Amino acid sequence: MSGTPEPPPASAPPPAAGRRGAARSILVERPRTHRLVTGPLPEPGPGEARVAVHAAGLCASDREVYEGTRAEGYVRYPVVPGHEWSGTVDAVGPGVDGALVGRKTVAEGFRACGTCARCRAGETSLCSTGYEETGFTRPGAFADYVVLPARLLHPLDEAADLTAAALLEPAAVVAAAVLRAAPRPGESVAVVGAGTLGLLAVQLLAASSPSGLLAVDPREGPRARARAMGATEALEPAAAKAHEGGFDLVVETAGAPGTARDSCRLARRGGRVVLTGMPEPGAQGIDPVHLSVSQLTVASVFGAPPAAWWYATRAFEQGLLRPGGLITHQLPLESFSEAIELVGSGDPEVGKVLLKP
Structure with a gap:
C-alpha cells in the first residue's frame, strides 16, 4: 500500500536523511x-x-x-x-x-x-x-x-x-541444515564448500564440539577463512579424497556439479549427509549403489522454517555465530x-x- 505518510510514533527512531516522504x-x-x-x-x-x-x-x-x-x-x-x-x-x-x-x-x-x-x-x-x-x-x-x-x-x-x-538469512538456511543433521559432540564433521553458507556452517558446527572439522574448497582464501572460523583442517577437493569414508556427518553447501556426490563419498558407512547447495541442471547424481550399500542418511534443505531462524538469531546474539x-x-x-x-x-x-x- 502507498499514500501520504503519517508522522512516526514518538518511540520511532529518527528517519535517515532524505528518506521520510x-x-x-x-x-x-x-x-x-x-x-x-x-x-x-x-x-x-x-x-x-x-x-x-x-x-x-x-x-x-x-x-x-x-x-x-x-x-x-x-x-x-x-x-x-x-x-x-x-x-x-x-x-x-x-x-x-x-x-x-x-x-x-x-x-x-x-x-x-x-x-x-x-x-x-x-x-x-x-x-x-x-x-x-x-x-x-x-x-x-x-x-x-x-x-x-x-x-x-x-x-x-x-x-x-x-x-x-x-547475513542471518543465509545463517538460518545453515541452521536448518544443522538442526536436520543433529551433530553430536565428538563426531567427525566435514563441510563441503567454504563460501558464505560453508563458513557459517563451520561456525555453527564448531560449537557442537566435533572431534575434527574439515572444510573442503578449491580456493586458498576461503580455506584460510574456514580455519580462522573454527575448521581444524581445510583441504582442496583432490586432497580431501584421501579422507573418503571418514566422517560421521557431512554438510554440503557449494551446489557445484559434483559436490553432492563427493559429500556422500566423504561420509562413513551409516553416516549422515545434508545438502544445502542449489546445483544447476546437469549436476552429477548420487550413486544409488553407494547410497544403499553404505546405508547413508541423506537430507536436503531449501530455505529455513521458523525454528531455524530462532536458532540462528540466538546463536548470533550469543556470539556463536x-x-x-x-x-x-x-x-x-x-x-x-x-x-x-x-x-x-x-x-x-x-x-x-x-x-x-
Whole structure:
C-alpha cells in the first residue's frame, strides 16, 4: 500500500536523511534491465510492518534474478530483489503491537500460508499453496524500506550489530541444515564448500564440539577463512579424497556439479549427509549403489522454517555465530550494478557484498 505518510510514533527512531516522504528501490523490470526508482513511502497494511533497511546482502540467487536464469516459478518480474537483510521497524499497521516500532530486526523470507498441512507441522518452507518469497515474488530489501507481515519478524537485541545481522538469512538456511543433521559432540564433521553458507556452517558446527572439522574448497582464501572460523583442517577437493569414508556427518553447501556426490563419498558407512547447495541442471547424481550399500542418511534443505531462524538469531546474539567477518564489500544502493558484478566475478577475495541504503 502507498499514500501520504503519517508522522512516526514518538518511540520511532529518527528517519535517515532524505528518506521520510519518499522511498528508493532497485527495480529489476526484466532480466538484465534495472533502474533506481523513487516512489511514495510504502504504508503497512493490517498485520504488516514497515522496516527501514540497514543493509541487504547479495548472493548467487540475486544474480540469477538479474540475469534471468532463476528457475521458472521462483521469480516474478518486475521485482525489487533483496532477501538477505536487516533493519529497524519503522511503522506498523493495524493489529500489530506498536512496541515493535524502533526494534532492530530480521525476518523470514518465505510467505507461507500458515494453514496448510505442511505449515501446521512447522515445515513452512514446504508450504503447499505455492512459492512466495520476499525479494523474488514480493518486493525485497534493495530499497530504503521493506513492508512484510509482522509475523515473519525476528526482533534482535538492542545491542545487535545490524550490518552483521544482514547475513542471518543465509545463517538460518545453515541452521536448518544443522538442526536436520543433529551433530553430536565428538563426531567427525566435514563441510563441503567454504563460501558464505560453508563458513557459517563451520561456525555453527564448531560449537557442537566435533572431534575434527574439515572444510573442503578449491580456493586458498576461503580455506584460510574456514580455519580462522573454527575448521581444524581445510583441504582442496583432490586432497580431501584421501579422507573418503571418514566422517560421521557431512554438510554440503557449494551446489557445484559434483559436490553432492563427493559429500556422500566423504561420509562413513551409516553416516549422515545434508545438502544445502542449489546445483544447476546437469549436476552429477548420487550413486544409488553407494547410497544403499553404505546405508547413508541423506537430507536436503531449501530455505529455513521458523525454528531455524530462532536458532540462528540466538546463536548470533550469543556470539556463536559471527557473520560480520564474511563481509568484504559495502556499497550504496545506487551501486547495484557494481555489486551484482562483484557477486558474479568469481574473485575468491570477494566475500559477502552488502548494499546499504
